[in-house]
Amino acid sequence: MGPTRNFERYPWLHEAPAECVSRTFNNYSKGVPMRLLSKVVPVLMLLSLLGRAGALEPQALSAGSTPPTGIIRSATATESAFLVKVRGPGLCSGAPIEGTNLVVTAAHCVVEKYTNKIGARYDLRVERDGIRYDISEVLVDTAKTDRFNPAADVAILVLHEPVEGPGLLLTDSFTPEETATLIGYQPSSSEGSWLRGLTYSSHQDHMSSILKNHVPMPAACSLSDTDFKWSKNQHWWVSCGMVPGASGGPLIKSTPSGPALVGVTSSVDFELKFNGVVPVSKIHSLLDNQDAYRKVLDGSSAPCCIAGANR
16 A cells, blocks of 8 residues: 555644754755673773674665665665664664654554553653754553564654654555665764664674774665565565664655655664664554653653644
C-alpha cells in the first residue's frame, strides 16, 4: 500500500504552526548540520578484535554511485537529515513524524530496565542540531519492553513542540520486495573511525573500557529484498549489523509523496551482522490505542491527550 498522510489517518493530530512544520525532503537536502575487560588482557589484544573488514573506516558514497546493499556505510547528508538524537541513559537514534510533534524511537531507549519507569532517573530528551526538545508524554507498551524482543520494541515520544527540520511519513505496511534504507548513529572516535568489535561483547568491552566519550556519526545500510528475513516472533532481521547507538533509528523507503517510515531499529545479533527491526504496524498499534499506552515521564498513565489534540 502507498503512504498514508498522517492527518488523513489520524485527524486528531493537529498540524504544527506553519513556522514549525518540518521542511520537505527536497528543500532540506542541502548542507545538514546503538563488562569491563580483565586487567590481564592487553589493550592491543582488544584493539585487534575491532571491526569486520572495512568496518573501522566508514565508506562514503561517491557522487552518482549505487550503494551496496546489506553493508554499513556513512549516511549521506540527505539520509542523516531525518535523524534525531534521543538521550537518556545513553544515546539512541530517532526520527520525527512529518508535521507533528512526534518522534519514533526504540522502547528500550526510554524505559528503564526492571522498573519500567520512563525518565525517572535520567534527563530524557530529544536533540537535533544542538537544540533540545523536551518530552511531555510517551506512547509505549511497558509490558513488552524487553530489548531482545524486537517485535514490540518501539516508543513514540510526544514533544512539547515539533522538531525543526525534515520528518517522515507513515506507511500502512511494507513488504521486503521494496528497497529501503536503515539509518542510525554509530559510535566513532574523534578521528572519525567507527568503534565496534567482532561480537556484541567485544564491542561493549571496547566502548566501556577505552572510549566512553565517543562521537555519534550517522550511518546507513541500503537494503534489497534479499537482505530481509521475517522472524516467527513478528519482526524482521535485516543484513546490516549496526551497533548500539542506532537503536531507534528509522527504516525508510521512498514514495511519491516523500520518504516514509516503515520500521524501527531494535537490536543487533551477537555477531554484529543483523539488526532486528520493528515493523510499522507496531507504530500504528500505539497510535490507534493511545489511551492504553500513553505514559508520562515517571512511567504512570498520562492524563492528557497526545499533542493537545481534541478528539
